[in-house]
Amino acid sequence: MYAMERQEQIERLLSREERVAVIELARRFDVTTETIRRDLAALERSGVLHRVHGGAVSAARPSTRESGLPERTQRHSREKHDIAARALEAIGSGFRGSIFLDAGTTTGAVAEQLPGRLAAVDGRAEVVTNALSFASALADADRVSLTVIGGRVRSVTAAAVGARAVAAVLALRPDIAFVGANGVSAGLGLSTPDPDEAAVKEAIVHGAQRVIAVADASKFGNELLVRFAALTELDVLVTDAAPAPDLGSALLDAGTELWLA
Secondary structure, eight states: OOOHHHHHHHHHHHHSSEEEEEEHHHHHHTTOOOOOOHOOOOOOHHHSSSEETTTEEEEOOOOTTTHHHHHHHHTTTTHHHHHHHHHGGGGGGTTTEEEEEOOOOHHHHHHHHHHHHHTTTTOEEEESSBBHHHHHHOOOOOOOOEEOOOEEETTTTTTEEHHHHHHHHTOOOOOEEEEOOOOEEEETEEEEOOOOHHHHHHHHHHHHHHHEEEEEEGGGTTOOOOEEEEGGOOOOOEHHHOHHHHHHHHHHTTTTTTEEO
């Protein structure tokens, strides 16, 4: 097992148990305690945990903390790929319509796989995005006509935000919107740290005819500074693991479909 895979599993354990022990992790992964300590050190540098005597505890993340795009792209990459593939099953045979792709690393996986999905179902799509990082991948893709929303670009996410971007998004009525989130919780719904980015996401959700949220299970229970969508505003949540009972019940009550990758 590669170090990154092991660290992702450690992070999952922390999200469930809030504390891990070096000796137990070494047994679980059949590696030395020194290897586990290096893993914990790497996760601490990423802000995932705090090391304590004999192990580590989950970091209490501030509501405004936000990792950079390179770091987030590497984390949970396999899960994001699988979530994207499952989410794209929403695009049926012979699809002819419009799609909005929100900025984010999981929606980035959707963008990466979109041309292949359209080819597989003999479809074509008008694609709109506020993510500059998607533009080069989709600009010359077969079966895709691309429009990029302009605005002030946030360096952390490479997303266009601001009043200009919000106004442009509010004028749209896409058939499907794929939306990412930093947090998904029963009480708050979908949230993100930055108010400007939240405003664009809120506009996307408001205008789309079908809203598909894509988020790996590490986002469950997180509540960031700004809510941009209630669970009742989602048609589908696509993820890689079943949520805890409180979130599962909230999704059911909201009428949101749960798709597992």
